[in-house]
Amino acid sequence: MPMLYEIEGKQLFKENKIPVPRFRAYTDSSSISQFVEEIGSDVMMAKAQALSGGRGKAGLIKKVSSAEAEEYIQSILGRDHRGKPVEIVMLEEPLEIEKEYYLAVMLDNESGKYLIIASSRGGVDIEEVAEHYPDDIFKKSLSIWDNPFSYLFIDLGKNLGFEAKTLTSFTNLMTNMVNMAKQRDLTLVEINPLILTPDKKIIAADSKVVIDGNSDFRQANIASLKSQRDRHTELEFEADQAGISYVQLDGEIGIIAGGAGLSMATCDLLEFFGSSPANFLDVGGGADEIKIEKSLEILSRQNIKGIFVNFFAGITRCDDVAQGIINASKKFEIKVPIVIRLVGTNDKKGISILEENGIKAYGEMEPAARKIIELVKGGN
Amino acid sequence: MAILLGENTKVIVQGITGKQGTFHAKSMIGYGTKVVAGVTPGKGGQEHLGVPVFDSMKEAVEATQATASVIFIPARFTYSAAMEAIDAGINLLTVITEGVPVQDSARIRQKALDNDVVMVGPNCPGLITPEASKIGIIPGKICTKGNVGIVSRSGTLTYEIIQNLTVNGFGQSTCVGLGGDPIKGIGFNECLTLFENDPLTKQIILVGEIGGTGEQQAADLVKKEITKPVYAFIAGQTAPPGKQMGHAGAIVHGKSGTAKEKMRILSEAGITTVKTSSEIPLRIKENL
Numbered sequence: 001m002p003m004l005y006e007i008e009g010k011q012l013f014k015e016n017k018i019p020v021p022r023f024r025a026y027t028d029s030s031s032i033s034q035f036v037e038e039i040g041s042d043v044m045m046a047k048a049q050a051l052s053g054g055r056g057k058a059g060l061i062k063k064v065s066s067a068e069a070e071e072y073i074q075s076i077l078g079r080d081h082r083g084k085p086v087e088i089v090m091l092e093e094p095l096e097i098e099k100e101y102y103l104a105v106m107l108d109n110e111s112g113k114y115l116i117i118a119s120s121r122g123g124v125d126i127e128e129v130a131e132h133y134p135d136d137i138f139k140k141s142l143s144i145w146d147n148p149f150s151y152l153f154i155d156l157g158k159n160l161g162f163e164a165k166t167l168t169s170f171t172n173l174m175t176n177m178v179n180m181a182k183q184r185d186l187t188l189v190e191i192n193p194l195i196l197t198p199d200k201k202i203i204a205a206d207s208k209v210v211i212d213g214n215s216d217f218r219q220a221n222i223a224s225l226k227s228q229r230d231r232h233t234e235l236e237f238e239a240d241q242a243g244i245s246y247v248q249l250d251g252e253i254g255i256i257a258g259g260a261g262l263s264m265a266t267c268d269l270l271e272f273f274g275s276s277p278a279n280f281l282d283v284g285g286g287a288d289e290i291k292i293e294k295s296l297e298i299l300s301r302q303n304i305k306g307i308f309v310n311f312f313a314g315i316t317r318c319d320d321v322a323q324g325i326i327n328a329s330k331k332f333e334i335k336v337p338i339v340i341r342l343v344g345t346n347d348k349k350g351i352s353i354l355e356e357n358g359i360k361a362y363g364e365m366e367p368a369a370r371k372i373i374e375l376v377k378g379g380n
Numbered sequence: 381m382a383i384l385l386g387e388n389t390k391v392i393v394q395g396i397t398g399k400q401g402t403f404h405a406k407s408m409i410g411y412g413t414k415v416v417a418g419v420t421p422g423k424g425g426q427e428h429l430g431v432p433v434f435d436s437m438k439e440a441v442e443a444t445q446a447t448a449s450v451i452f453i454p455a456r457f458t459y460s461a462a463m464e465a466i467d468a469g470i471n472l473l474t475v476i477t478e479g480v481p482v483q484d485s486a487r488i489r490q491k492a493l494d495n496d497v498v499m500v501g502p503n504c505p506g507l508i509t510p511e512a513s514k515i516g517i518i519p520g521k522i523c524t525k526g527n528v529g530i531v532s533r534s535g536t537l538t539y540e541i542i543q544n545l546t547v548n549g550f551g552q553s554t555c556v557g558l559g560g561d562p563i564k565g566i567g568f569n570e571c572l573t574l575f576e577n578d579p580l581t582k583q584i585i586l587v588g589e590i591g592g593t594g595e596q597q598a599a600d601l602v603k604k605e606i607t608k609p610v611y612a613f614i615a616g617q618t619a620p621p622g623k624q625m626g627h628a629g630a631i632v633h634g635k636s637g638t639a640k641e642k643m644r645i646l647s648e649a650g651i652t653t654v655k656t657s658s659e660i661p662l663r664i665k666e667n668l
Binding site for chain 2: 107109110112113143144145182185187212214215217218249257258259260261262264265267268269271272277280284285286311312313314315343344345365366
């Protein structure tokens with residue numbers, strides 16, 4: 001799921017009139033004094049930006065004084081958090097807290113509707129709230145066509161205990177939140193906690209935003225955010241740019257397959273036969289020879305012992321697959337054994353292209369899987 | 381007529397003059413599908429692959445009385461093409477296109493529901509009733525007529541399973557590829573019910589994947605309403621635990637998206653679950 005950094009989510013909130021604390025991004029520790037002056041407070045929150053959870057426990061979120069801020073930022077920049085170095089630290093004005101709430105808007109896969117989930121028990125693990133206090137979780141669904149008028153959220157606001165002006169702020173916030181999700185193709189917007197301050201203002205203290213990768217073509221600003229580069233390994237990013245679904249794993253045999261289901265089943269089969277997949281790779285429907293060549297290039301840069309190409313082509317054509325493999329083998333040396341299974345659309349053409357180049361193609365998946373494992377194990 | 385699609389179903393191909401549209405319309409016609417028209421705005425009045433081309437779905441439906449359409453159109457134009465098809469009055473809409481924004485899919489799906497249109501896809505291989513007709517991209521030559529109904533979330537993996545069945549002498553009534561997107565048209569349950577009521581279908585194969593809850597709902601339905609034997613294969617059994625879609629998703633639908641969990645729930649409902657696709661025909665043989 002393509003997530004945004006908290007700070008990117010908060011920037012989106014700001015643009016959509018969802019109240020957030022004042023914040024600033026730091027990639028080094030210079031010019032902190034400007035921010036201190038702006039917020040008029042000597043303490044602030046320092047939060048490392050990361051796409052994996054558990055920041056608090058890892059000591060990557062801390063309340064600091066302006067004197068400590070510089071040293072703290074320096075100490076966490078570059079620190080590893082679940083395999084990725086911290087590159088951005090956000091400084092944020094501190095909030096006075098009267099009460100914490102949970103709020104989420106999601107495009108629900110089952111119903112195809114926008115689902116709003118809210119609770120007056122925020123700031124903690126919401127799954128535990130759901131388990132222990134199910135009556136404190138409120139849900140509301142909105143049809144995909146509905147305009148999120150603020151009146152629709154009055155009941156929800158009252159359930160949460162908001163009164164007078166806060167109730168109006170809440171219903172407006174809900175309207176803005178749903179509109180933002182629709183306009184920016186967000187599949188999840190989560191605020192945990194939403195803070196009620198002693199002067200009865202509500203402010204989003206955190207942001208969790210999941211975008212719809214399929215909408216990149218109309219959400220260029222979001223697609224180009226730093227989080228979208230950082231959520232991939234280098235090879236995954238390159239594959240993504242080429243329109244290839246590729247997930248790096250840590251096994252011994254590299255896989256190129258057509259279709260997500262077949263790619264997963266290929267990984268499963270290697271495991272069942274006593275080997276392990278080095279990756280998941282789905283070239284996507286209708287892949288051309290360039291994509292096949294690119295896939296092989298990506299695998300050639302991974303540390304693998306063999307390659308298993310598995311196609312049961314429908315919209316893809318076997319001759320394109322075969323030509324891509326031949327092109328790749330002419331451009332760079334494939335140093336490990338490769339086994340190819342090729343059936344489906346234009347398979348005769350594909351097989352003869354391979355045979356002209358002295359490569360045998362398999363017609364069935366299981367014998368082909370056993371063959372590559374034999375070659376890999378034998379080569380040890 | 382098996383389910384959803386028979387030899388007399390009249391089909392319109394949206395995007396017939398494009399590269400993919402041309403290639404697969406040709407293959408559909410070759411298989412025997414009654415492709416009665418194509419639609420490409422701006423190319424109305426031409427003929428392509430021996431089929432008349434219209435500027436709009438409305439004109440194509442009026443001229444041909446077609447009841448089904450299939451979309452081979454880039455993702456950014458799919459929303460409008462699907463809306464146009466439903467407005468024109470077709471009742472079976474198949475969206476092959478991959479990469480459709482989920483919000484667009486949700487809108488198409490709601491419109492289809494509101495108009496009693498059966499929507500298949502997006503990001504799907506379509507459907508085939510062997511030796512009668514096919515809509516989409518399932519290779520016809522691997523299929524043979526028979527009494528196994530197949531409903532699948534996957535594309536190419538389905539071909540794998542179909543071929544294994546055919547080679548082992550088990551023909552198919554209809555194969556439906558639902559598509560792999562999180563928001564899609566019909567699901568397992570609609571197809572299970574159709575297969576249950578179809579006299580030609582004697583056994584049903586369900587092909588699932590990790591993620592989502594369609595398989596769990598299918599297990600519920602099978603327990604209550606399906607009397608025919610059901611076999612299930614779930615892809616992604618060895619996949620590393622996937623990333624959850626935030627906590628909101630977990631509260632709503634629980635955490636039962638792994639292959640192992642799905643297989644457990646399916647077996648409890650009396651469904652025969654298999655570890656590899658080649659195991660399916662073996663298990664069917666055992667049960668006969």
